[in-house]
Amino acid sequence: MSKKAFTALIIAVIAVLAVSFISPAFASAAEAVTEDAGIQAFFVELKDNIIEAFNELKNDIYTVLIKNDNYRHITDGLLVTIEITFAALIIGLALGFVVAIIRSTHDKTGKFKFLNSICKLYLTIFRGTPVIVQLLIIYYLWLGKAGVHENIAAIVAFGINSGAYVAEIVRSGIMSIDNGQFEAGRSLGFNYVQTMIYIILPQALKNVLPTLANEFIVLLKETSVASFIAVKDMMKGANALVGFTYNMNIPYITVALIYLVMVLVLQKGVSLLERRLRNSDH
Amino acid sequence: MTTDNILIKVTGLQKNFGSLEVLKDINTEIKKGEVVVVIGPSGSGKSTFLRCLNRLEEPSGGKIEFGGVDITDKHVNINKHREKMGMVFQQFNLFNNHTILKNITLAPVKLGIMKKDEAEKKAMELLKRVGLEEKANAYPSQLSGGQKQRVAIVRALAMNPEVMLFDEPTSALDPEMVGEVLDVMKELAQSGMTMIVVTHEMGFAREVGSRVVFMDEGVIMEENSPEEFFANPKNPRLKDFLSKVLI
Numbered sequence: 001m002s003k004k005a006f007t008a009l010i011i012a013v014i015a016v017l018a019v020s021f022i023s024p025a026f027a028s029a030a031e032a033v034t035e036d037a038g039i040q041a042f043f044v045e046l047k048d049n050i051i052e053a054f055n056e057l058k059n060d061i062y063t064v065l066i067k068n069d070n071y072r073h074i075t076d077g078l079l080v081t082i083e084i085t086f087a088a089l090i091i092g093l094a095l096g097f098v099v100a101i102i103r104s105t106h107d108k109t110g111k112f113k114f115l116n117s118i119c120k121l122y123l124t125i126f127r128g129t130p131v132i133v134q135l136l137i138i139y140y141l142w143l144g145k146a147g148v149h150e151n152i153a154a155i156v157a158f159g160i161n162s163g164a165y166v167a168e169i170v171r172s173g174i175m176s177i178d179n180g181q182f183e184a185g186r187s188l189g190f191n192y193v194q195t196m197i198y199i200i201l202p203q204a205l206k207n208v209l210p211t212l213a214n215e216f217i218v219l220l221k222e223t224s225v226a227s228f229i230a231v232k233d234m235m236k237g238a239n240a241l242v243g244f245t246y247n248m249n250i251p252y253i254t255v256a257l258i259y260l261v262m263v264l265v266l267q268k269g270v271s272l273l274e275r276r277l278r279n280s281d282h
Numbered sequence: 283m284t285t286d287n288i289l290i291k292v293t294g295l296q297k298n299f300g301s302l303e304v305l306k307d308i309n310t311e312i313k314k315g316e317v318v319v320v321i322g323p324s325g326s327g328k329s330t331f332l333r334c335l336n337r338l339e340e341p342s343g344g345k346i347e348f349g350g351v352d353i354t355d356k357h358v359n360i361n362k363h364r365e366k367m368g369m370v371f372q373q374f375n376l377f378n379n380h381t382i383l384k385n386i387t388l389a390p391v392k393l394g395i396m397k398k399d400e401a402e403k404k405a406m407e408l409l410k411r412v413g414l415e416e417k418a419n420a421y422p423s424q425l426s427g428g429q430k431q432r433v434a435i436v437r438a439l440a441m442n443p444e445v446m447l448f449d450e451p452t453s454a455l456d457p458e459m460v461g462e463v464l465d466v467m468k469e470l471a472q473s474g475m476t477m478i479v480v481t482h483e484m485g486f487a488r489e490v491g492s493r494v495v496f497m498d499e500g501v502i503m504e505e506n507s508p509e510e511f512f513a514n515p516k517n518p519r520l521k522d523f524l525s526k527v528l529i
Binding site: 206 | 336338365367368371375377378388389392393437438441
C-alpha cells in the first residue's frame with residue numbers, strides 16, 4: 001500500500017468514528033434548541049453535548065478496561081492469540097512443506113501416486129470447508145472427547161488448516177522454478193533430494209516468502225474464532241468484558257484496534273522483506 | 283581390454299515419447315579425446331540423443347556403456363556417472379540465486395569431491411582460462427549470454443568430467459557472442475577433452491570436429507570425418523540439409 005493511500009485510509013477511519021461519536025451530540029443539540037433561540041444557542045448546546053460525550057467515553061473506558069484490572073481479560077487473551085498463531089504457523093509450515101514436496105515430486109516424476117492422492121484429499125477438504133467448521137469438528141468430535149486442552153485443539157485445527165494453504169503456496173513456488181535449473185542440478189551429479197535442497201527450494205522459497213507472510217497474517221486474524229471452543233483468546237476476553245460490563249463498544253473496538261495494529265506491523269515487515277528480496281533479485 | 287579407448291558405446295538406443303518414436307536405433311561409439319559434432323534438422327532427435335547419454339531423458343530401449351559400465355541398468359547409481367559427464371545447456375541454466383563462484387563450486391563441494399578452498403582455487407583457475415575471473419562474485423543476471431555460457435562450461439569442467447555434452451550451446455546467444463563461446467569450446471577440444479556437441483555451427487563442425495554425425499528422423503543417417511562429410515555427402519537427405527544450411 002502506498003503511503004498516500006494509507007494516510008487517506010486512516011483519515012477515513014478516524015472520520016467515520018468521529019462522525020458516529022459526534023452525531024448524537026448534534027441530534028440532541030438540535031432537539032434541545034428551539035427555533036427562535038438562534039444558531040449561537042445551538043453551538044453552546046452542541047459544545048456541552050460533546051464535552052459530555054467525551055466524559056462519558058472516558059468514564060466508560062475507565063469502568064470497562066481499567067477498573068478491577070479488566071484489561072487483563074484482553075491482554076491475557078492476546079498472549080493466547082499469539083501463542084496459538086505461532087504454534088499453528090509452525091505446524092502449518094511443516095505440514096505444508098511436506099505436502100508441497102510430495103505433490104511437486106509427483107507432478108515432476110510421477111512417483112508417490114498414493115501419497116499424492118492423500119494430499120489432494122487433504123487439500124480439498126481443508127480448503128473447501130470453513131475453518132470454524134473444521135475447528136468445531138476437530139474439537140467436539142475428536143480432540144475434545146479425548147480430553148485434549150482446547151488451546152491445543154485450536155493449534156492443531158489452525159495448523160492443519162493453514163498447512164493446506166501453505167502447501168499450495170510452496171508448491172506453486174517449486175513449480176515456478178524453470179525445469180532447466182533442475183536439469184542442471186541433476187546433470188552435475190546431484191540426486192533428486194540434493195537438487196531440491198540446494199537448488200530448487202532456496203529459489204522457490206524466495207519467490208513465495210511474501211505470500212507465506214501474508215498467510216501468516218490471515219492466520220493471525222482467523223484465530224479469533226477459537227473462542228467458539230472456549231479458548232480464552234483475545235476475542236473471548238472481549239466477550240467476557242461485554243458480558244459483565246454490558247458495554248459492547250469499548251471491548252470490541254479495543255480488540256479491533258489491537259488486531260489492526262498487529263496486522264499493520266506485520267504488513268510493514270512483509271513489505272520490507274519484499275523490498276529486500278527485490279534488491280537481491282539476481 | 284581392446285575397448286580401452288572407447289569411452290561411450292551406444293547400442294540400439296531407442297526413445298519414445300508416448301507413441302512418438304524420437305530415437306529409433308542409434309548405434310555409435312565415442313573414443314576418448316574425440317570431438318563428435320551432431321547436426322541435423324530440428325526434430326531429428328539429436329538433442330534427445332544427447333540427453334539420453336546422461337539419462338536426463340530415460341531411454342526406452344537399448345544400451346549405453348560409459349567407461350565400460352552399462353548406465354541404462356536400473357541398479358546403476360546414475361548420479362555417480364553424471365559427475366563424470368559435464369553438460370552445457372542451450373539456456374545456460376546457471377543457478378540464479380548464487381554467485382558465479384558458488385555456481386561453480388556448489389556441486390564439487392556438496393558432493394564431497396573437493397574441499398571448499400580447493401574447489402574455489404580450481405574455479406578461479408578455470409574462470410581465468412575463459413577470461414571471467416573478475417566476475418567471480420557477480421550474479422548470473424549481471425552477465426551477458428556469452429559470459430553465462432562460458433561460466434556454464436566452467437561449472438561443468440569443475441567436476442573434472444571425462445566427457446562434455448553440449449546441447450546447442452550457442453543457439454540462444456546473440457550473434458556477436460557466439461564466437462567467444464566457440465573459442466572456449468575450441469580450446470577445450472585442443473586440450474584433449476572428449477566432447478559431444480549438438481550444434482548448428484557448421485564452421486565449428488568443420489574446424490574442430492573429429493567426426494560429424496548427421497541425424498534425421500531418429501536415426502544416424504551418415505557419419506564421417508569433417509572433410510569427407512562436407513565435401514562428399516552421400517545421403518540424399520544430408521545433401522539436401524547441407525544445401526540449405528551452407529549458403
